[in-house]
Amino acid sequence: MPRSNDTIALIATPLGEGGIGVVQVSGPQALEMAGKLFRSRRATSASGGLLPEIDLTKAQSGSLFYGTIHDSEGLIDEVLVSIWRANGGPTGGGLVEINCHGGIMAVQKTLEAFLKMGARKGKWKELLDGVAPVQEGLDLIQREALLLLPRAKTRLSVKMLLSQYQSAPGGLSHEVRKLGEEAKRIKEKLMGCDTPGVASAFHLLLSSLTALVNSSPFGLALVNPLKVTIAGAPNVGKSTLFNALLREDRVLVHHEPGTTRDYIIEFISIEGMPLELIDTAGLREAEGVEGVGVEWARALHQEADKVILMLDASRHITQEEEGLIGTLDTSKVVPVLNKIDLVGSRCPPEADALQLFSIPPCEVSALSGKGLDGLRRMLVKEFLPEIERGPHRPIVFTQRQKGLLEEALSVARGLPRDIIDCFTASEVCQKLDQLEKLLLGVLKE
Ligand SMILES: Nc1nc2c(ncn2[C@@H]2O[C@H](COP(=O)(O)OP(=O)(O)OP(=O)(O)O)[C@@H](O)[C@H]2O)c(=O)[nH]1
Ligand SMILES: [Mg+2]
Structure with missing residues (x-):
């Protein structure tokens, strides 16, 4: 049985899988311990001097940081750290995930660094019991990105997944939500026979949706x-x-x-x-x-x-x-x-x-x-x-997303070009409704 005041650390990815390995630390001391071992990328100024460290104990829940992890002997690895602060986590308190790039040695040394600071070596069962609740509040796209991050094989894959994980502009969630809202707005305008601007808004929606579907071979190949x-x-x-x-x-x-x-x-x-x-x-x-x-x-x-x-x-x-x-x-x-x-x-x-x-x-x-x-x-x-266009834009990265967005695109393409005719509005509105539901389906379970 987990003791509630324990901070536990464990390796959350199978060893030897290659790519990135994840060390999870949870419990009352998790954020504090991670704060001592982690240096964010912003910690060094252009002149080489140290900038104030990011205080992980004060970081917002769900934030991600790029940086390095160090023990008393020096640099262990370049890492990606995610922070969850909630009552979740196997032993309560915060949850920190350290995504190491450097293979088995880096993962093991990172785990040992936490154990030396007083963390107890945890078991898989404790991880499974406790992690899910702290990640509530994420939509399905964000969860998919988070789930795939530990298995990402290259830095570009990591950057792409990180961008999609964000709920800000530039992320897939944001774009899909925006397109869903746009379908709804067009529908409402049509229902009110308020047609000016509707055709161009629909045209824009169609081209954004096409761009999303076209990004899928790249996103899927990165994952x-x-x-x-x-x-x-x-x-x-x-x-x-x-x-x-x-x-x-x-x-x-x-x-x-x-x-x-x-x-x-x-x-x-x-x-x-x-x-x-x-x-x-x-x-x-x-x-x-x-x-x-x-x-x-x-x-x-x-x-x-x-x-x-x-x-x-x-x-x-x-x-x-x-x-x-x-x-x-x-x-x-x-x-x-x-x-x-x-x-x-x-x-x-x-x-x-x-x-x-x-x-x-x-x-x-x-x-x-x-x-x-x-x-x-x-x-x-x-x-x-x-590759030239970079990873910081909405990119489709799972077959599930691709399937739903392709379906949405075919519904959108099936709408009459001259969408502004309000006499066929009820039929068009039904389709727009279907489109909106499909787009929202990409975000929800
Ligand atoms: N000169 C030259 N020799 C090469 C080159 N590439 C491979 N070799 C030589 O060709 C021989 C066979 O190379 P391998 O890479 O073992 O060939 P392989 O196709 O894997 O052979 P198998 O495993 O038997 O199917 C070796 O002696 C290599 O050094 C090349 O670009 N130039
Ligand atoms: Mg050979």
């Missing part, structure tokens, strides 16, 4: 990293590319064909977009263990959102490779010609099969790194304009 497999014959340099994109020697590279037999998954970030990169066994007729690896590889390429098809620029395409190209969904293939360092001034081999792809192959040397920046950009090409 659910796209799966990118590396496909190709043995020895073309798949594992070398995997390591190069990861910027570490994660997998074995060898001149013998058939080196990779298993598949290996790691997360990478390109321009802030999280991607799940998968190295696979080289595709060829094989038996035994290698044959199993080849089967897995084929299944992974089928499931992937994108397939990097790697060919060796220093030799001609084989019949087996021609066959492989025929089995891939060409719309999701990013063709790559590797080992261009061996080609010198000679042109890389032309292949009719490469004409199948809508984009020309990226010419790279996975060994020297040449051409990899171009490949990186190619992998996130469709998101580049969205």
